[in-house]
Amino acid sequence: MNGYAVTILTQIAIQAIVVCGLNVIVGYAGQISLGHAAFFGIGAYSAALLSTQGGLSFWAALPLVLAICAACGLLLGLPSLRLKHDFLAITTIGINFVVQAVFLYVPFFGGALGISGIPRVQLFGAALKGTRYLYLCLACLALVVGVSWLFTRVFAGLACFALREDEPAAASMGISPVRFKLLAFMLGTMFAGLGGSLYAHQMRFVSADDFSFPLSVSFLAMLVLGGMGSLAGPLVGALILGALPEVFRPLANFRILFYALILLLMIRFQPGGIFGEASLVRRRLLPRFLGGRS
Protein backbone atom coordinates (compact mmCIF):
# COMPACT_ATOMS: atom_id res chain seq x y z
CA MET A 1 0.00 0.00 0.00
CA ASN A 2 1.36 3.43 -0.79
CA GLY A 3 1.66 6.12 1.81
CA TYR A 4 -1.22 8.10 0.41
CA ALA A 5 -3.68 5.22 0.73
CA VAL A 6 -2.42 4.47 4.26
CA THR A 7 -2.96 8.07 5.32
CA ILE A 8 -6.50 8.09 3.92
CA LEU A 9 -7.35 4.75 5.52
CA THR A 10 -5.95 5.92 8.86
CA GLN A 11 -8.15 8.99 8.68
CA ILE A 12 -11.16 6.86 7.79
CA ALA A 13 -10.47 4.52 10.73
CA ILE A 14 -10.21 7.49 13.11
CA GLN A 15 -13.41 9.02 11.77
CA ALA A 16 -15.16 5.65 12.07
CA ILE A 17 -14.18 5.59 15.77
CA VAL A 18 -15.67 9.05 16.27
CA VAL A 19 -18.84 8.14 14.35
CA CYS A 20 -19.21 5.03 16.54
CA GLY A 21 -19.35 7.45 19.46
CA LEU A 22 -21.96 9.54 17.71
CA ASN A 23 -23.88 6.34 17.08
CA VAL A 24 -24.16 5.70 20.81
CA ILE A 25 -25.64 9.17 21.38
CA VAL A 26 -27.83 9.50 18.27
CA GLY A 27 -28.37 5.93 17.14
CA TYR A 28 -28.81 4.18 20.47
CA ALA A 29 -30.09 6.87 22.82
CA GLY A 30 -31.87 8.97 20.19
CA GLN A 31 -30.33 12.29 21.27
CA ILE A 32 -29.49 14.33 18.20
CA SER A 33 -26.03 15.88 18.28
CA LEU A 34 -24.63 18.29 15.73
CA GLY A 35 -21.62 19.15 17.83
CA HIS A 36 -19.68 15.92 17.94
CA ALA A 37 -16.57 17.51 16.41
CA ALA A 38 -16.24 19.48 19.68
CA PHE A 39 -15.58 16.29 21.61
CA PHE A 40 -13.27 15.02 18.90
CA GLY A 41 -11.43 18.31 19.39
CA ILE A 42 -11.42 18.07 23.18
CA GLY A 43 -9.83 14.63 22.84
CA ALA A 44 -7.26 15.89 20.32
CA TYR A 45 -6.34 18.99 22.36
CA SER A 46 -6.13 17.00 25.61
CA ALA A 47 -3.81 14.49 23.96
CA ALA A 48 -1.78 17.28 22.35
CA LEU A 49 -1.34 19.22 25.60
CA LEU A 50 -0.65 16.17 27.74
CA SER A 51 2.04 14.95 25.36
CA THR A 52 3.70 18.29 24.58
CA GLN A 53 3.28 20.24 27.85
CA GLY A 54 2.74 17.30 30.20
CA GLY A 55 5.41 15.09 28.68
CA LEU A 56 3.15 12.04 28.88
CA SER A 57 3.24 9.27 26.32
CA PHE A 58 0.15 8.49 24.23
CA TRP A 59 -0.55 5.50 26.46
CA ALA A 60 -0.13 7.31 29.76
CA ALA A 61 -2.24 10.20 28.52
CA LEU A 62 -5.04 8.07 27.09
CA PRO A 63 -6.88 7.34 30.37
CA LEU A 64 -6.71 11.05 31.22
CA VAL A 65 -7.94 12.03 27.76
CA LEU A 66 -10.87 9.64 28.08
CA ALA A 67 -11.66 10.93 31.56
CA ILE A 68 -11.56 14.54 30.37
CA CYS A 69 -13.85 13.71 27.44
CA ALA A 70 -16.26 11.80 29.65
CA ALA A 71 -16.38 14.74 32.06
CA CYS A 72 -16.98 17.20 29.22
CA GLY A 73 -19.60 14.86 27.77
CA LEU A 74 -21.33 14.80 31.13
CA LEU A 75 -21.19 18.57 31.50
CA LEU A 76 -22.20 19.44 27.96
CA GLY A 77 -24.73 16.59 27.91
CA LEU A 78 -26.68 18.36 30.64
CA PRO A 79 -28.57 20.56 28.13
CA SER A 80 -29.86 17.41 26.47
CA LEU A 81 -31.82 16.64 29.61
CA ARG A 82 -34.13 19.59 29.11
CA LEU A 83 -34.12 19.88 25.33
CA LYS A 84 -35.51 17.73 22.59
CA HIS A 85 -35.21 17.38 18.82
CA ASP A 86 -34.52 20.66 16.99
CA PHE A 87 -33.69 22.53 20.18
CA LEU A 88 -31.13 19.97 21.18
CA ALA A 89 -29.66 20.05 17.65
CA ILE A 90 -29.24 23.82 17.84
CA THR A 91 -27.76 23.66 21.33
CA THR A 92 -25.19 21.08 20.28
CA ILE A 93 -24.24 23.27 17.31
CA GLY A 94 -23.71 26.04 19.85
CA ILE A 95 -21.51 23.77 21.95
CA ASN A 96 -19.40 23.10 18.88
CA PHE A 97 -18.86 26.81 18.24
CA VAL A 98 -18.11 27.59 21.88
CA VAL A 99 -15.55 24.80 22.22
CA GLN A 100 -13.90 25.83 18.96
CA ALA A 101 -13.78 29.45 20.13
CA VAL A 102 -12.16 28.40 23.41
CA PHE A 103 -9.44 26.59 21.47
CA LEU A 104 -8.95 29.60 19.25
CA TYR A 105 -9.02 32.45 21.76
CA VAL A 106 -7.67 31.02 25.00
CA PRO A 107 -3.87 31.35 24.85
CA PHE A 108 -3.45 28.14 26.86
CA PHE A 109 -4.64 26.21 23.78
CA GLY A 110 -2.12 27.84 21.48
CA GLY A 111 -4.51 30.31 19.87
CA ALA A 112 -4.58 30.49 16.09
CA LEU A 113 -1.23 28.74 15.86
CA GLY A 114 -2.61 25.60 17.43
CA ILE A 115 -0.33 23.05 19.05
CA SER A 116 2.53 21.53 17.10
CA GLY A 117 5.33 19.13 17.86
CA ILE A 118 3.06 16.34 19.06
CA PRO A 119 5.24 13.19 19.25
CA ARG A 120 4.46 9.97 17.44
CA VAL A 121 2.98 7.08 19.39
CA GLN A 122 5.65 4.76 20.78
CA LEU A 123 5.05 1.06 21.11
CA PHE A 124 7.77 -1.30 22.40
CA GLY A 125 10.34 1.41 21.90
CA ALA A 126 9.51 2.06 18.27
CA ALA A 127 7.59 5.01 16.85
CA LEU A 128 4.43 3.96 15.06
CA LYS A 129 3.98 5.48 11.63
CA GLY A 130 2.54 4.57 8.27
CA THR A 131 1.01 1.10 8.16
CA ARG A 132 1.81 0.42 11.79
CA TYR A 133 -0.11 3.46 12.92
CA LEU A 134 -3.00 2.34 10.69
CA TYR A 135 -2.99 -0.99 12.51
CA LEU A 136 -3.12 0.81 15.86
CA CYS A 137 -6.12 2.83 14.63
CA LEU A 138 -7.81 -0.30 13.31
CA ALA A 139 -7.22 -2.04 16.64
CA CYS A 140 -8.80 0.91 18.44
CA LEU A 141 -11.70 0.80 15.98
CA ALA A 142 -12.16 -2.91 16.68
CA LEU A 143 -12.18 -2.13 20.39
CA VAL A 144 -14.78 0.61 19.96
CA VAL A 145 -17.00 -1.62 17.82
CA GLY A 146 -16.62 -4.36 20.42
CA VAL A 147 -17.62 -2.05 23.26
CA SER A 148 -20.57 -0.79 21.18
CA TRP A 149 -21.67 -4.35 20.58
CA LEU A 150 -21.43 -5.17 24.27
CA PHE A 151 -23.37 -2.03 25.12
CA THR A 152 -26.28 -3.12 22.91
CA ARG A 153 -26.38 -6.44 24.71
CA VAL A 154 -26.64 -5.22 28.31
CA PHE A 155 -29.59 -3.62 30.11
CA ALA A 156 -27.90 -0.20 30.05
CA GLY A 157 -28.02 -0.29 26.25
CA LEU A 158 -31.57 -1.60 26.19
CA ALA A 159 -32.56 1.28 28.46
CA CYS A 160 -31.10 3.72 25.92
CA PHE A 161 -33.08 2.09 23.10
CA ALA A 162 -36.24 2.45 25.16
CA LEU A 163 -35.51 6.14 25.80
CA ARG A 164 -34.99 6.70 22.09
CA GLU A 165 -38.33 5.11 21.30
CA ASP A 166 -40.53 6.67 23.97
CA GLU A 167 -39.32 8.56 27.00
CA PRO A 168 -42.48 8.51 29.18
CA ALA A 169 -42.95 4.79 28.58
CA ALA A 170 -39.29 4.12 29.38
CA ALA A 171 -39.59 6.16 32.60
CA SER A 172 -42.64 4.13 33.60
CA MET A 173 -40.37 1.06 33.49
CA GLY A 174 -37.80 2.39 35.92
CA ILE A 175 -35.49 4.00 33.38
CA SER A 176 -34.18 7.36 34.54
CA PRO A 177 -33.94 9.58 31.45
CA VAL A 178 -31.24 11.69 33.11
CA ARG A 179 -29.02 8.80 34.04
CA PHE A 180 -29.13 7.02 30.71
CA LYS A 181 -28.89 10.05 28.46
CA LEU A 182 -25.78 11.14 30.36
CA LEU A 183 -24.40 7.63 30.19
CA ALA A 184 -24.83 7.62 26.40
CA PHE A 185 -23.26 11.07 26.15
CA MET A 186 -20.31 9.96 28.25
CA LEU A 187 -19.67 6.80 26.28
CA GLY A 188 -20.09 8.63 22.97
CA THR A 189 -17.73 11.43 23.91
CA MET A 190 -15.14 8.96 25.19
CA PHE A 191 -15.09 7.31 21.77
CA ALA A 192 -14.73 10.76 20.21
CA GLY A 193 -11.88 11.45 22.63
CA LEU A 194 -10.08 8.27 21.62
CA GLY A 195 -10.47 9.29 17.97
CA GLY A 196 -9.23 12.78 18.79
CA SER A 197 -6.18 11.43 20.56
CA LEU A 198 -5.30 9.22 17.58
CA TYR A 199 -5.86 12.19 15.27
CA ALA A 200 -3.52 14.44 17.26
CA HIS A 201 -0.74 11.88 17.16
CA GLN A 202 -1.28 11.22 13.45
CA MET A 203 -1.26 14.85 12.32
CA ARG A 204 1.18 15.86 15.08
CA PHE A 205 -0.43 19.26 14.91
CA VAL A 206 -3.88 20.45 15.98
CA SER A 207 -5.64 23.75 15.47
CA ALA A 208 -9.13 24.99 16.21
CA ASP A 209 -10.11 24.86 12.53
CA ASP A 210 -9.83 21.08 12.52
CA PHE A 211 -12.89 20.76 14.74
CA SER A 212 -15.41 23.06 13.16
CA PHE A 213 -19.14 22.64 12.74
CA PRO A 214 -18.97 21.28 9.16
CA LEU A 215 -17.00 18.33 10.53
CA SER A 216 -19.85 17.62 12.96
CA VAL A 217 -22.24 17.64 10.03
CA SER A 218 -20.01 15.30 8.14
CA PHE A 219 -19.90 12.90 11.14
CA LEU A 220 -23.67 12.92 11.28
CA ALA A 221 -23.88 12.42 7.51
CA MET A 222 -21.61 9.37 7.83
CA LEU A 223 -23.84 7.97 10.53
CA VAL A 224 -27.06 8.58 8.63
CA LEU A 225 -25.58 7.17 5.44
CA GLY A 226 -24.25 4.05 7.16
CA GLY A 227 -27.30 3.46 9.30
CA MET A 228 -28.08 4.90 12.71
CA GLY A 229 -28.16 2.43 15.55
CA SER A 230 -26.52 -0.36 13.57
CA LEU A 231 -23.09 -1.72 14.40
CA ALA A 232 -21.62 -1.63 10.88
CA GLY A 233 -23.26 1.68 9.96
CA PRO A 234 -20.54 4.02 11.30
CA LEU A 235 -17.83 1.99 9.54
CA VAL A 236 -19.59 1.92 6.21
CA GLY A 237 -20.54 5.59 6.43
CA ALA A 238 -17.01 6.67 7.34
CA LEU A 239 -15.56 4.51 4.59
CA ILE A 240 -17.86 5.84 1.88
CA LEU A 241 -17.78 9.51 2.84
CA GLY A 242 -14.09 9.29 3.68
CA ALA A 243 -13.17 7.67 0.36
CA LEU A 244 -15.52 9.68 -1.85
CA PRO A 245 -13.45 12.90 -1.86
CA GLU A 246 -10.52 10.84 -3.09
CA VAL A 247 -12.51 8.90 -5.66
CA PHE A 248 -14.18 12.05 -6.94
CA ARG A 249 -10.99 14.07 -6.92
CA PRO A 250 -11.17 14.66 -10.70
CA LEU A 251 -14.65 16.08 -10.12
CA ALA A 252 -13.46 18.37 -7.37
CA ASN A 253 -15.82 21.16 -8.31
CA PHE A 254 -18.85 18.90 -8.32
CA ARG A 255 -17.99 16.99 -5.16
CA ILE A 256 -20.54 18.71 -2.97
CA LEU A 257 -23.16 18.10 -5.63
CA PHE A 258 -22.42 14.38 -5.50
CA TYR A 259 -22.63 14.37 -1.71
CA ALA A 260 -26.00 16.04 -1.86
CA LEU A 261 -27.19 13.62 -4.53
CA ILE A 262 -26.12 10.60 -2.51
CA LEU A 263 -27.75 11.91 0.65
CA LEU A 264 -30.98 12.74 -1.15
CA LEU A 265 -31.09 9.32 -2.78
CA MET A 266 -30.47 7.70 0.60
CA ILE A 267 -33.19 9.68 2.30
CA ARG A 268 -35.61 8.88 -0.50
CA PHE A 269 -34.89 5.16 -0.89
CA GLN A 270 -33.04 3.98 2.24
CA PRO A 271 -33.99 6.28 5.09
CA GLY A 272 -32.58 3.83 7.65
CA GLY A 273 -29.11 4.02 6.09
CA ILE A 274 -27.19 1.31 4.30
CA PHE A 275 -27.15 -0.97 7.33
CA GLY A 276 -30.30 0.31 8.99
CA GLU A 277 -33.50 -1.51 9.75
CA ALA A 278 -35.22 -2.92 6.68
CA SER A 279 -32.50 -1.63 4.35
CA LEU A 280 -31.76 -3.42 1.07
CA VAL A 281 -28.44 -4.65 2.38
CA ARG A 282 -30.10 -6.19 5.40
CA ARG A 283 -33.01 -7.72 3.57
CA ARG A 284 -31.30 -8.98 0.43
CA LEU A 285 -27.53 -9.19 0.82
CA LEU A 286 -26.98 -10.22 4.43
CA PRO A 287 -29.30 -13.24 4.36
CA ARG A 288 -27.44 -14.51 1.31
CA PHE A 289 -24.07 -14.27 3.04
CA LEU A 290 -25.23 -15.50 6.40
CA GLY A 291 -27.34 -18.32 5.01
CA GLY A 292 -30.66 -16.71 5.81
CA ARG A 293 -29.84 -16.21 9.45
CA SER A 294 -30.33 -12.48 9.75
Next chain:
Amino acid sequence: MSGPLLEVRDLAIQFGGLRAVDGVSFVLEQGEILGLLGPNGAGKTVTFNLISGVYKPSSGEIRFAGRRIDGLAPHAIAALGLGRTFQIVKPFTSLTVLENVLVARGVDRYGRAASLWTPWRSRRERDAAMALLERVGLADLAGRKAGLLPLGNLRRLEIARALAVGHKLLLLDESFSGLRHEEIARLEALVRDIRAQGLTVLLIEHNMRVAMGLSDRIVVMEYGRKLAEGSPEAIQQDERVIEAYLGRKGEPHAS
Protein backbone atom coordinates in the same frame (compact mmCIF):
# COMPACT_ATOMS: atom_id res chain seq x y z
CA MET B 1 -46.70 -3.98 56.33
CA SER B 2 -50.13 -2.93 57.47
CA GLY B 3 -52.56 -0.37 56.11
CA PRO B 4 -53.73 0.14 52.54
CA LEU B 5 -51.41 -0.42 49.59
CA LEU B 6 -52.18 2.96 48.08
CA GLU B 7 -53.52 5.97 49.88
CA VAL B 8 -54.37 9.20 48.12
CA ARG B 9 -55.22 12.15 50.35
CA ASP B 10 -56.50 15.59 49.32
CA LEU B 11 -54.73 15.26 46.00
CA ALA B 12 -54.81 18.37 43.83
CA ILE B 13 -53.05 19.74 40.80
CA GLN B 14 -53.52 23.03 39.07
CA PHE B 15 -52.68 23.73 35.42
CA GLY B 16 -52.82 27.51 35.11
CA GLY B 17 -56.30 28.41 36.25
CA LEU B 18 -57.67 24.89 35.94
CA ARG B 19 -57.82 22.61 38.93
CA ALA B 20 -57.71 19.33 36.99
CA VAL B 21 -57.75 17.31 40.19
CA ASP B 22 -59.18 19.05 43.20
CA GLY B 23 -58.93 17.42 46.61
CA VAL B 24 -59.39 13.77 45.76
CA SER B 25 -58.94 11.10 48.44
CA PHE B 26 -59.29 7.35 48.26
CA VAL B 27 -57.55 4.21 49.45
CA LEU B 28 -56.74 1.01 47.65
CA GLU B 29 -56.53 -2.14 49.78
CA GLN B 30 -54.11 -4.95 49.04
CA GLY B 31 -55.57 -7.34 46.43
CA GLU B 32 -58.45 -5.08 45.47
CA ILE B 33 -59.64 -3.95 42.05
CA LEU B 34 -60.72 -0.33 42.20
CA GLY B 35 -62.44 1.25 39.23
CA LEU B 36 -61.95 4.96 38.57
CA LEU B 37 -64.89 6.27 36.58
CA GLY B 38 -66.15 9.58 35.38
CA PRO B 39 -67.12 11.56 32.29
CA ASN B 40 -64.44 12.78 29.89
CA GLY B 41 -62.28 15.47 31.45
CA ALA B 42 -63.13 14.42 35.00
CA GLY B 43 -59.43 14.11 35.87
CA LYS B 44 -59.02 10.34 35.87
CA THR B 45 -55.92 10.16 33.70
CA VAL B 46 -54.42 13.16 35.49
CA THR B 47 -54.92 11.25 38.75
CA PHE B 48 -53.07 8.30 37.19
CA ASN B 49 -50.28 10.59 36.09
CA LEU B 50 -50.04 12.02 39.60
CA ILE B 51 -49.83 8.58 41.17
CA SER B 52 -47.21 7.36 38.67
CA GLY B 53 -45.15 10.53 39.05
CA VAL B 54 -45.62 12.08 35.60
CA TYR B 55 -47.01 15.20 37.28
CA LYS B 56 -46.13 16.53 40.69
CA PRO B 57 -49.19 17.35 42.79
CA SER B 58 -49.78 20.98 43.80
CA SER B 59 -50.92 19.69 47.16
CA GLY B 60 -51.93 16.49 48.85
CA GLU B 61 -50.26 13.23 49.65
CA ILE B 62 -49.80 9.86 47.98
CA ARG B 63 -48.61 6.87 49.96
CA PHE B 64 -47.65 3.63 48.30
CA ALA B 65 -46.67 0.52 50.26
CA GLY B 66 -46.16 2.61 53.35
CA ARG B 67 -44.02 5.41 51.94
CA ARG B 68 -44.74 8.79 50.44
CA ILE B 69 -44.27 8.83 46.70
CA ASP B 70 -45.67 12.22 45.71
CA GLY B 71 -42.84 14.23 44.19
CA LEU B 72 -40.83 11.15 43.21
CA ALA B 73 -39.86 10.75 39.55
CA PRO B 74 -41.75 8.17 37.44
CA HIS B 75 -38.76 5.84 37.22
CA ALA B 76 -38.35 5.83 40.99
CA ILE B 77 -42.02 5.01 41.50
CA ALA B 78 -41.87 2.24 38.89
CA ALA B 79 -38.95 0.71 40.75
CA LEU B 80 -41.16 0.41 43.86
CA GLY B 81 -43.39 -2.04 41.99
CA LEU B 82 -45.97 0.15 40.33
CA GLY B 83 -46.67 -0.70 36.70
CA ARG B 84 -48.92 1.28 34.40
CA THR B 85 -50.37 1.32 30.92
CA PHE B 86 -51.02 4.41 28.85
CA GLN B 87 -54.38 5.45 27.47
CA ILE B 88 -52.61 6.42 24.25
CA VAL B 89 -50.40 3.37 23.76
CA LYS B 90 -46.66 3.99 23.85
CA PRO B 91 -44.91 0.98 22.33
CA PHE B 92 -41.17 1.00 21.61
CA THR B 93 -41.99 0.78 17.93
CA SER B 94 -38.69 -0.31 16.41
CA LEU B 95 -38.09 -2.96 19.07
CA THR B 96 -39.71 -6.37 18.87
CA VAL B 97 -42.64 -7.34 21.08
CA LEU B 98 -40.29 -9.52 23.12
CA GLU B 99 -37.73 -6.70 23.50
CA ASN B 100 -40.50 -4.39 24.67
CA VAL B 101 -41.21 -6.75 27.55
CA LEU B 102 -37.49 -7.24 28.22
CA VAL B 103 -37.12 -3.48 28.72
CA ALA B 104 -39.81 -3.68 31.39
CA ARG B 105 -38.19 -6.77 32.92
CA GLY B 106 -35.13 -4.66 33.65
CA VAL B 107 -37.02 -2.43 36.08
CA ASP B 108 -35.02 -3.64 39.09
CA ARG B 109 -31.70 -3.19 37.33
CA TYR B 110 -31.82 0.35 35.97
CA GLY B 111 -31.31 1.88 39.40
CA ARG B 112 -28.25 -0.17 40.33
CA ALA B 113 -24.87 0.47 38.76
CA ALA B 114 -23.75 -3.15 38.85
CA SER B 115 -26.80 -4.88 37.39
CA LEU B 116 -26.96 -2.43 34.49
CA TRP B 117 -24.19 -4.31 32.80
CA THR B 118 -25.83 -7.73 32.78
CA PRO B 119 -26.94 -9.12 29.40
CA TRP B 120 -30.59 -8.99 28.47
CA ARG B 121 -30.42 -11.63 25.77
CA SER B 122 -30.05 -14.48 28.24
CA ARG B 123 -32.23 -17.55 28.12
CA ARG B 124 -33.59 -16.77 31.59
CA GLU B 125 -34.74 -13.25 30.68
CA ARG B 126 -36.19 -14.51 27.42
CA ASP B 127 -38.17 -17.27 29.11
CA ALA B 128 -39.53 -14.91 31.72
CA ALA B 129 -40.56 -12.38 29.06
CA MET B 130 -42.12 -15.11 26.94
CA ALA B 131 -44.12 -16.28 29.94
CA LEU B 132 -45.56 -12.78 30.26
CA LEU B 133 -46.37 -12.67 26.55
CA GLU B 134 -47.99 -16.06 26.92
CA ARG B 135 -50.23 -14.66 29.65
CA VAL B 136 -51.48 -11.80 27.51
CA GLY B 137 -51.67 -13.99 24.42
CA LEU B 138 -48.93 -12.37 22.35
CA ALA B 139 -46.39 -15.20 22.42
CA ASP B 140 -46.74 -15.97 18.73
CA LEU B 141 -45.94 -12.35 17.84
CA ALA B 142 -42.83 -12.12 20.05
CA GLY B 143 -40.45 -11.53 17.15
CA ARG B 144 -42.62 -8.95 15.41
CA LYS B 145 -41.71 -5.25 15.52
CA ALA B 146 -44.07 -3.58 17.99
CA GLY B 147 -44.77 -0.78 15.51
CA LEU B 148 -46.50 -3.25 13.21
CA LEU B 149 -49.11 -4.42 15.73
CA PRO B 150 -52.77 -3.34 15.64
CA LEU B 151 -54.23 -1.48 18.62
CA GLY B 152 -55.71 -4.52 20.36
CA ASN B 153 -52.36 -6.25 20.48
CA LEU B 154 -50.62 -3.06 21.58
CA ARG B 155 -52.99 -2.78 24.55
CA ARG B 156 -52.07 -6.32 25.51
CA LEU B 157 -48.39 -5.50 25.07
CA GLU B 158 -48.85 -2.53 27.41
CA ILE B 159 -50.34 -4.87 30.01
CA ALA B 160 -47.50 -7.36 29.59
CA ARG B 161 -44.97 -4.56 30.18
CA ALA B 162 -46.90 -3.20 33.14
CA LEU B 163 -47.05 -6.71 34.63
CA ALA B 164 -43.28 -7.02 34.37
CA VAL B 165 -42.89 -3.72 36.25
CA GLY B 166 -45.75 -3.77 38.73
CA HIS B 167 -45.29 -6.58 41.15
CA LYS B 168 -47.45 -4.70 43.68
CA LEU B 169 -49.84 -2.40 41.84
CA LEU B 170 -51.10 -2.11 38.30
CA LEU B 171 -52.64 1.05 36.87
CA LEU B 172 -54.66 0.26 33.74
CA ASP B 173 -55.69 3.33 31.79
CA GLU B 174 -58.55 2.41 29.47
CA SER B 175 -56.92 -0.83 28.52
CA PHE B 176 -60.24 -2.12 27.16
CA SER B 177 -61.13 0.71 24.84
CA GLY B 178 -61.10 0.07 21.12
CA LEU B 179 -61.18 -3.70 21.57
CA ARG B 180 -63.54 -6.33 20.15
CA HIS B 181 -65.89 -8.34 22.39
CA GLU B 182 -63.81 -11.50 22.55
CA GLU B 183 -60.67 -9.45 23.25
CA ILE B 184 -62.45 -7.72 26.11
CA ALA B 185 -63.55 -11.05 27.54
CA ARG B 186 -59.98 -12.34 27.42
CA LEU B 187 -58.59 -9.25 29.09
CA GLU B 188 -61.24 -9.40 31.80
CA ALA B 189 -60.17 -12.96 32.55
CA LEU B 190 -56.56 -11.79 32.60
CA VAL B 191 -57.26 -9.00 35.08
CA ARG B 192 -59.12 -11.40 37.38
CA ASP B 193 -56.25 -13.81 37.09
CA ILE B 194 -53.78 -11.03 37.96
CA ARG B 195 -55.79 -10.18 41.05
CA ALA B 196 -55.99 -13.83 42.03
CA GLN B 197 -52.20 -13.75 42.16
CA GLY B 198 -52.36 -11.09 44.84
CA LEU B 199 -51.81 -8.02 42.69
CA THR B 200 -53.79 -4.86 43.26
CA VAL B 201 -55.37 -3.09 40.30
CA LEU B 202 -56.54 0.46 39.76
CA LEU B 203 -58.35 0.85 36.47
CA ILE B 204 -59.86 3.65 34.44
CA GLU B 205 -62.64 2.35 32.27
CA HIS B 206 -65.31 3.82 30.07
CA ASN B 207 -67.00 0.54 29.29
CA MET B 208 -69.56 0.39 32.12
CA ARG B 209 -70.20 -3.31 31.81
CA VAL B 210 -66.47 -4.04 32.15
CA ALA B 211 -65.94 -1.57 34.99
CA MET B 212 -68.93 -2.79 36.99
CA GLY B 213 -68.08 -6.44 36.35
CA LEU B 214 -64.43 -6.22 37.35
CA SER B 215 -64.26 -3.70 40.16
CA ASP B 216 -64.71 -4.51 43.83
CA ARG B 217 -65.24 -0.85 44.49
CA ILE B 218 -65.68 2.19 42.34
CA VAL B 219 -64.68 5.84 42.70
CA VAL B 220 -66.52 8.26 40.43
CA MET B 221 -64.90 11.58 39.56
CA GLU B 222 -66.39 14.69 38.04
CA TYR B 223 -64.72 18.08 37.42
CA GLY B 224 -61.61 16.95 39.27
CA ARG B 225 -63.49 16.02 42.43
CA LYS B 226 -64.60 12.74 43.86
CA LEU B 227 -68.34 12.49 43.26
CA ALA B 228 -69.11 9.12 44.79
CA GLU B 229 -67.51 5.98 46.09
CA GLY B 230 -68.90 2.53 46.74
CA SER B 231 -69.69 -0.93 45.45
CA PRO B 232 -70.68 -1.27 41.78
CA GLU B 233 -74.30 -1.87 42.82
CA ALA B 234 -74.44 1.21 45.00
CA ILE B 235 -72.80 3.34 42.31
CA GLN B 236 -75.33 2.25 39.70
CA GLN B 237 -78.13 3.47 41.97
CA ASP B 238 -76.43 6.70 42.95
CA GLU B 239 -78.47 9.72 41.91
CA ARG B 240 -75.44 12.01 41.58
CA VAL B 241 -73.63 9.54 39.33
CA ILE B 242 -76.64 9.09 37.07
CA GLU B 243 -76.96 12.85 36.91
CA ALA B 244 -73.27 13.29 36.02
CA TYR B 245 -73.52 10.85 33.18
CA LEU B 246 -77.06 11.45 31.91
CA GLY B 247 -78.03 14.90 33.14
CA ARG B 248 -80.87 15.88 35.47
CA LYS B 249 -84.42 14.83 34.79
CA GLY B 250 -86.49 17.51 33.11
CA GLU B 251 -83.50 19.70 32.34
CA PRO B 252 -82.55 20.32 28.74
CA HIS B 253 -79.22 18.76 27.83
CA ALA B 254 -76.49 21.33 27.71
CA SER B 255 -74.59 21.16 24.43
